[in-house]
Amino acid sequence: MKLSLCMIVRDEENVLARCLDSVKDAVDEIVIVDTGSSDNTAALAKRYTRAVFPLAWTDDFSAARNFSFEKATGDYLMWLDADDAIAPEMLPRLRALKARIEAENADMAVCKYVNGGCVYCRERIVKRAGGFRWEGRVHECITPRGKVLQDDFAVTHLGSDKQRGARNLHIYQKWRAEEPLGPRDLFYYGRELFYNRLYTEAEAVLSEMLAGDGWYVNKIEACKVLAACREQNGNRDGALAALFSSFSYGMPRGGVCHEIGRIFRESGRHREAVFWYETALACPDYSAEGDFDDANARTLYPLLGLVCSHWALGEKARALDCHRRAAELAPEHPAVRHNAAFFRTETTLPEK
Secondary structure, three states, rough: OOEEEEEOOOOOOHHHHHHHHHHHOOOOOOEEEOOOOOOOHHHHHHOOEEEEEEOOOOOOHHHHHHHHHHHOOOOOOEOOOOOOOOHHHHHHHHHHHHHHHHOOOOOEEEEEEEOOOEEEEEEEEEEEOOOOOOOOOOOOOOOOOEEEEEEEEEEEEEOOOOOOOOOOHHHHHHHHHOOOOHEEEEEHHHHHHHHHHHHHHHHHHHHHHOOOOOOOHHHHHHHHHHHHHHHHOOOOHHHHHHHHHHHOOOOHHHHHHHHHHHHHOOOHHHHHHHHHHHHHOOOOOOOOOOOOEEEHHHHHHHHHHHHHHHHHOHHHHHHHHHHHHHHOOOOOOOHHHHHHHHHEEEOOOOOO
Protein backbone atom coordinates (compact mmCIF):
# COMPACT_ATOMS: atom_id res chain seq x y z
CA MET A 1 0.00 0.00 0.00
CA LYS A 2 1.31 3.44 -0.95
CA LEU A 3 0.20 6.28 1.31
CA SER A 4 0.40 9.87 0.03
CA LEU A 5 0.46 12.80 2.43
CA CYS A 6 -1.40 15.74 0.86
CA MET A 7 -1.04 19.25 2.28
CA ILE A 8 -1.99 22.80 1.40
CA VAL A 9 0.23 25.53 2.83
CA ARG A 10 0.82 29.26 2.81
CA ASP A 11 3.46 31.18 4.77
CA GLU A 12 4.19 28.25 7.08
CA GLU A 13 8.00 28.32 7.18
CA ASN A 14 7.98 28.41 10.99
CA VAL A 15 6.09 25.14 11.45
CA LEU A 16 6.25 23.12 8.21
CA ALA A 17 9.49 21.30 9.06
CA ARG A 18 8.08 20.32 12.46
CA CYS A 19 5.10 18.73 10.75
CA LEU A 20 6.99 16.96 7.97
CA ASP A 21 9.74 15.68 10.26
CA SER A 22 7.09 14.10 12.45
CA VAL A 23 5.47 12.09 9.64
CA LYS A 24 7.96 11.65 6.78
CA ASP A 25 9.09 8.17 7.87
CA ALA A 26 5.54 6.79 7.87
CA VAL A 27 4.31 7.97 4.45
CA ASP A 28 5.40 6.99 0.94
CA GLU A 29 4.78 10.26 -0.90
CA ILE A 30 4.48 13.91 0.12
CA VAL A 31 2.43 16.31 -2.02
CA ILE A 32 2.43 19.98 -1.05
CA VAL A 33 0.32 22.67 -2.67
CA ASP A 34 1.46 26.23 -1.98
CA THR A 35 -1.37 28.74 -2.29
CA GLY A 36 0.74 31.88 -2.44
CA SER A 37 3.47 31.97 0.20
CA SER A 38 5.53 35.13 0.50
CA ASP A 39 8.13 33.50 2.77
CA ASN A 40 10.39 30.45 2.32
CA THR A 41 7.64 27.84 2.66
CA ALA A 42 7.94 26.51 -0.91
CA ALA A 43 11.74 26.24 -0.72
CA LEU A 44 11.48 24.44 2.61
CA ALA A 45 8.89 22.03 1.22
CA LYS A 46 11.23 21.12 -1.64
CA ARG A 47 13.71 19.73 0.87
CA TYR A 48 11.19 16.99 1.59
CA THR A 49 9.59 16.34 -1.81
CA ARG A 50 9.73 17.22 -5.47
CA ALA A 51 5.94 17.27 -5.57
CA VAL A 52 5.46 20.94 -4.67
CA PHE A 53 2.82 22.72 -6.75
CA PRO A 54 1.75 26.38 -6.81
CA LEU A 55 -1.96 27.20 -6.88
CA ALA A 56 -3.64 30.59 -6.97
CA TRP A 57 -5.77 31.14 -3.86
CA THR A 58 -9.50 31.56 -4.52
CA ASP A 59 -10.92 31.69 -0.96
CA ASP A 60 -11.78 28.00 -1.24
CA PHE A 61 -10.01 25.46 0.94
CA SER A 62 -11.78 22.52 -0.68
CA ALA A 63 -10.57 23.53 -4.13
CA ALA A 64 -7.00 23.58 -2.86
CA ARG A 65 -7.28 20.27 -1.03
CA ASN A 66 -8.92 18.58 -4.01
CA PHE A 67 -6.05 19.85 -6.17
CA SER A 68 -3.58 18.24 -3.77
CA PHE A 69 -5.48 14.95 -4.03
CA GLU A 70 -5.36 15.13 -7.81
CA LYS A 71 -1.57 15.43 -7.73
CA ALA A 72 -1.07 12.38 -5.49
CA THR A 73 -0.28 8.91 -6.83
CA GLY A 74 -0.74 6.77 -3.72
CA ASP A 75 -3.36 4.10 -3.15
CA TYR A 76 -4.55 6.10 -0.14
CA LEU A 77 -4.45 9.82 0.64
CA MET A 78 -3.86 11.39 4.04
CA TRP A 79 -4.15 15.07 4.93
CA LEU A 80 -2.44 17.24 7.53
CA ASP A 81 -2.20 20.96 8.17
CA ALA A 82 1.21 22.57 8.52
CA ASP A 83 0.64 23.29 12.21
CA ASP A 84 -0.22 19.65 12.93
CA ALA A 85 2.24 16.97 14.02
CA ILE A 86 2.38 13.25 14.71
CA ALA A 87 3.63 12.41 18.21
CA PRO A 88 6.51 9.86 18.13
CA GLU A 89 4.41 7.27 19.95
CA MET A 90 1.77 7.57 17.22
CA LEU A 91 4.06 6.56 14.34
CA PRO A 92 3.72 2.81 15.10
CA ARG A 93 -0.04 3.29 15.23
CA LEU A 94 -0.02 4.99 11.85
CA ARG A 95 1.96 2.10 10.36
CA ALA A 96 -0.45 -0.35 11.96
CA LEU A 97 -3.37 1.64 10.56
CA LYS A 98 -1.88 1.45 7.07
CA ALA A 99 -1.70 -2.35 7.40
CA ARG A 100 -5.24 -2.50 8.74
CA ILE A 101 -6.62 -0.36 5.92
CA GLU A 102 -4.96 -2.55 3.33
CA ALA A 103 -6.06 -5.80 5.00
CA GLU A 104 -9.67 -4.67 5.28
CA ASN A 105 -9.75 -2.83 1.94
CA ALA A 106 -11.26 0.19 3.69
CA ASP A 107 -12.51 3.28 1.94
CA MET A 108 -11.82 5.73 4.77
CA ALA A 109 -10.18 5.91 8.19
CA VAL A 110 -11.59 8.29 10.82
CA CYS A 111 -9.07 9.14 13.54
CA LYS A 112 -8.66 11.34 16.59
CA TYR A 113 -7.69 14.99 16.30
CA VAL A 114 -6.25 16.55 19.47
CA ASN A 115 -6.60 20.33 19.56
CA GLY A 116 -5.58 21.69 22.95
CA GLY A 117 -7.94 20.22 25.52
CA CYS A 118 -10.45 19.27 22.83
CA VAL A 119 -10.49 15.86 21.14
CA TYR A 120 -12.71 14.99 18.20
CA CYS A 121 -12.73 12.64 15.23
CA ARG A 122 -11.93 13.59 11.65
CA GLU A 123 -11.70 11.83 8.32
CA ARG A 124 -7.96 11.32 7.95
CA ILE A 125 -7.18 8.79 5.20
CA VAL A 126 -9.24 7.96 2.09
CA LYS A 127 -8.88 5.58 -0.83
CA ARG A 128 -7.77 7.47 -3.92
CA ALA A 129 -9.84 5.24 -6.21
CA GLY A 130 -12.91 6.11 -4.16
CA GLY A 131 -13.13 9.53 -5.74
CA PHE A 132 -13.55 11.34 -2.44
CA ARG A 133 -13.90 15.13 -2.70
CA TRP A 134 -13.60 17.90 -0.16
CA GLU A 135 -16.71 20.04 0.31
CA GLY A 136 -17.11 23.58 1.65
CA ARG A 137 -15.04 26.67 1.05
CA VAL A 138 -13.89 26.79 4.69
CA HIS A 139 -14.09 24.28 7.55
CA GLU A 140 -14.09 21.81 4.69
CA CYS A 141 -14.86 18.12 5.11
CA ILE A 142 -15.23 14.83 3.24
CA THR A 143 -18.55 13.02 3.52
CA PRO A 144 -17.94 9.48 4.90
CA ARG A 145 -19.11 6.57 2.77
CA GLY A 146 -18.16 3.03 2.00
CA LYS A 147 -16.25 0.97 4.55
CA VAL A 148 -15.19 3.39 7.26
CA LEU A 149 -12.68 2.41 9.96
CA GLN A 150 -12.56 4.10 13.37
CA ASP A 151 -9.02 4.12 14.76
CA ASP A 152 -7.20 5.48 17.81
CA PHE A 153 -4.37 6.93 15.75
CA ALA A 154 -4.24 10.64 16.64
CA VAL A 155 -2.96 13.81 15.03
CA THR A 156 -2.07 16.72 17.31
CA HIS A 157 -2.84 20.29 16.29
CA LEU A 158 -0.02 22.39 17.73
CA GLY A 159 -0.96 25.70 16.15
CA SER A 160 1.38 28.50 15.15
CA ASP A 161 1.98 32.22 15.54
CA LYS A 162 0.53 32.91 12.11
CA GLN A 163 -2.17 35.57 12.24
CA ARG A 164 -5.40 34.58 10.49
CA GLY A 165 -7.62 37.42 11.66
CA ALA A 166 -11.13 37.39 10.21
CA ARG A 167 -10.14 35.35 7.15
CA ASN A 168 -12.69 32.60 7.70
CA LEU A 169 -15.45 35.06 8.51
CA HIS A 170 -14.81 36.98 5.31
CA ILE A 171 -14.96 33.77 3.27
CA TYR A 172 -18.33 32.92 4.81
CA GLN A 173 -19.70 36.41 4.25
CA LYS A 174 -18.69 36.34 0.59
CA TRP A 175 -20.02 32.80 0.17
CA ARG A 176 -23.40 33.60 1.73
CA ALA A 177 -23.76 36.64 -0.51
CA GLU A 178 -23.40 34.33 -3.51
CA GLU A 179 -25.58 31.37 -2.49
CA PRO A 180 -27.51 29.86 0.45
CA LEU A 181 -25.48 28.00 3.06
CA GLY A 182 -26.37 24.50 4.17
CA PRO A 183 -26.85 23.52 7.84
CA ARG A 184 -23.21 22.59 8.48
CA ASP A 185 -21.90 25.80 6.98
CA LEU A 186 -24.47 27.89 8.87
CA PHE A 187 -23.15 26.31 12.07
CA TYR A 188 -19.53 27.16 11.30
CA TYR A 189 -20.49 30.61 10.03
CA GLY A 190 -22.26 31.26 13.32
CA ARG A 191 -19.15 30.18 15.22
CA GLU A 192 -16.96 32.52 13.18
CA LEU A 193 -19.33 35.39 13.94
CA PHE A 194 -19.08 34.52 17.64
CA TYR A 195 -15.28 34.36 17.53
CA ASN A 196 -15.32 37.84 15.99
CA ARG A 197 -17.63 39.12 18.75
CA LEU A 198 -20.55 39.71 16.43
CA TYR A 199 -22.91 38.17 18.94
CA THR A 200 -26.25 39.42 17.62
CA GLU A 201 -25.42 38.30 14.08
CA ALA A 202 -24.20 34.96 15.42
CA GLU A 203 -27.47 34.46 17.32
CA ALA A 204 -29.45 34.97 14.12
CA VAL A 205 -27.34 32.55 12.06
CA LEU A 206 -27.25 29.85 14.73
CA SER A 207 -31.00 30.15 15.29
CA GLU A 208 -31.51 29.75 11.55
CA MET A 209 -29.34 26.63 11.58
CA LEU A 210 -31.20 25.12 14.54
CA ALA A 211 -34.57 25.76 12.89
CA GLY A 212 -33.65 23.60 9.90
CA ASP A 213 -32.18 20.22 9.20
CA GLY A 214 -28.69 19.40 10.37
CA TRP A 215 -26.47 16.88 12.10
CA TYR A 216 -27.47 16.43 15.74
CA VAL A 217 -23.88 16.82 16.96
CA ASN A 218 -23.59 20.21 15.26
CA LYS A 219 -26.95 21.22 16.70
CA ILE A 220 -25.81 20.39 20.23
CA GLU A 221 -22.66 22.44 19.72
CA ALA A 222 -24.71 25.24 18.14
CA CYS A 223 -26.80 25.41 21.32
CA LYS A 224 -23.62 25.94 23.35
CA VAL A 225 -22.40 28.73 21.09
CA LEU A 226 -25.87 30.30 20.97
CA ALA A 227 -25.93 30.29 24.77
CA ALA A 228 -22.57 32.04 24.87
CA CYS A 229 -23.84 34.69 22.46
CA ARG A 230 -26.93 35.35 24.55
CA GLU A 231 -24.88 35.58 27.71
CA GLN A 232 -22.58 38.10 26.07
CA ASN A 233 -25.67 40.09 25.15
CA GLY A 234 -26.85 40.06 28.77
CA ASN A 235 -29.57 37.45 28.29
CA ARG A 236 -28.71 34.80 30.90
CA ASP A 237 -32.19 33.25 30.88
CA GLY A 238 -31.95 32.90 27.10
CA ALA A 239 -28.54 31.27 27.50
CA LEU A 240 -30.00 28.67 29.84
CA ALA A 241 -32.87 28.05 27.41
CA ALA A 242 -30.39 27.42 24.60
CA LEU A 243 -28.40 24.97 26.72
CA PHE A 244 -31.51 23.09 27.83
CA SER A 245 -32.72 22.89 24.23
CA SER A 246 -29.62 20.83 23.36
CA PHE A 247 -31.21 17.88 25.20
CA SER A 248 -33.77 17.57 22.40
CA TYR A 249 -30.98 16.63 19.98
CA GLY A 250 -29.11 13.98 21.95
CA MET A 251 -27.83 12.79 25.29
CA PRO A 252 -26.63 15.50 27.69
CA ARG A 253 -23.02 16.48 27.11
CA GLY A 254 -20.55 17.29 29.86
CA GLY A 255 -19.77 20.69 28.38
CA VAL A 256 -23.45 21.66 28.29
CA CYS A 257 -24.12 20.49 31.85
CA HIS A 258 -21.03 22.29 33.13
CA GLU A 259 -22.18 25.54 31.52
CA ILE A 260 -25.64 25.18 33.10
CA GLY A 261 -23.97 24.60 36.47
CA ARG A 262 -21.73 27.63 36.01
CA ILE A 263 -24.65 29.91 35.20
CA PHE A 264 -26.59 28.72 38.24
CA ARG A 265 -23.50 29.14 40.45
CA GLU A 266 -22.83 32.66 39.20
CA SER A 267 -26.51 33.44 39.84
CA GLY A 268 -26.19 32.29 43.46
CA ARG A 269 -28.34 29.21 42.88
CA HIS A 270 -25.83 26.79 44.32
CA ARG A 271 -28.11 23.80 44.93
CA GLU A 272 -29.05 23.72 41.23
CA ALA A 273 -25.40 24.26 40.36
CA VAL A 274 -24.38 21.19 42.36
CA PHE A 275 -26.92 19.08 40.52
CA TRP A 276 -25.67 20.12 37.09
CA TYR A 277 -21.99 19.88 38.00
CA GLU A 278 -22.58 16.34 39.25
CA THR A 279 -24.45 15.57 36.04
CA ALA A 280 -21.50 16.87 34.03
CA LEU A 281 -19.17 14.53 35.93
CA ALA A 282 -21.40 11.59 34.99
CA CYS A 283 -21.39 12.38 31.26
CA PRO A 284 -19.27 10.11 29.04
CA ASP A 285 -16.93 11.05 26.21
CA TYR A 286 -18.92 11.46 22.98
CA SER A 287 -15.96 12.30 20.73
CA ALA A 288 -16.44 9.04 18.82
CA GLU A 289 -19.77 10.47 17.63
CA GLY A 290 -18.03 13.59 16.33
CA ASP A 291 -18.32 15.84 19.37
CA PHE A 292 -15.76 18.54 20.12
CA ASP A 293 -15.03 16.90 23.47
CA ASP A 294 -13.16 18.88 26.11
CA ALA A 295 -12.46 16.33 28.83
CA ASN A 296 -11.98 19.10 31.40
CA ALA A 297 -15.62 20.11 30.95
CA ARG A 298 -16.75 16.75 32.33
CA THR A 299 -13.96 16.28 34.90
CA LEU A 300 -11.86 19.16 36.24
CA TYR A 301 -14.13 22.14 35.62
CA PRO A 302 -17.24 20.69 37.32
CA LEU A 303 -15.10 19.72 40.32
CA LEU A 304 -13.82 23.30 40.61
CA GLY A 305 -17.40 24.54 40.43
CA LEU A 306 -18.46 22.08 43.10
CA VAL A 307 -15.77 23.39 45.44
CA CYS A 308 -17.30 26.85 45.22
CA SER A 309 -20.95 25.80 45.44
CA HIS A 310 -20.52 23.31 48.29
CA TRP A 311 -18.57 25.93 50.24
CA ALA A 312 -21.27 28.53 49.61
CA LEU A 313 -23.87 26.03 50.89
CA GLY A 314 -21.85 25.46 54.06
CA GLU A 315 -20.88 21.96 52.96
CA LYS A 316 -17.20 22.39 53.75
CA ALA A 317 -16.24 18.73 53.88
CA ARG A 318 -17.76 18.15 50.45
CA ALA A 319 -15.98 21.22 49.12
CA LEU A 320 -12.64 19.90 50.40
CA ASP A 321 -13.32 16.46 48.91
CA CYS A 322 -14.01 17.99 45.48
CA HIS A 323 -10.83 20.06 45.78
CA ARG A 324 -8.80 16.93 46.48
CA ARG A 325 -10.33 15.19 43.47
CA ALA A 326 -9.50 18.18 41.30
CA ALA A 327 -5.94 18.25 42.65
CA GLU A 328 -5.46 14.62 41.63
CA LEU A 329 -6.40 15.57 38.06
CA ALA A 330 -4.49 18.83 37.69
CA PRO A 331 -2.35 19.78 40.69
CA GLU A 332 -0.71 22.69 38.87
CA HIS A 333 -3.89 24.27 37.52
CA PRO A 334 -4.09 27.89 38.78
CA ALA A 335 -7.55 27.40 40.31
CA VAL A 336 -6.44 24.21 42.06
CA ARG A 337 -3.39 25.94 43.48
CA HIS A 338 -5.52 28.88 44.60
CA ASN A 339 -7.93 26.53 46.35
CA ALA A 340 -5.06 24.62 47.95
CA ALA A 341 -3.78 27.85 49.49
CA PHE A 342 -7.31 28.69 50.64
CA PHE A 343 -7.83 25.34 52.35
CA ARG A 344 -4.42 25.53 54.04
CA THR A 345 -5.44 28.73 55.79
CA GLU A 346 -9.03 27.75 56.52
CA THR A 347 -9.28 26.77 60.17
CA THR A 348 -12.94 25.79 60.45
CA LEU A 349 -12.77 22.56 58.48
CA PRO A 350 -13.87 19.41 60.28
CA GLU A 351 -11.31 16.72 61.04
CA LYS A 352 -10.91 14.09 58.31
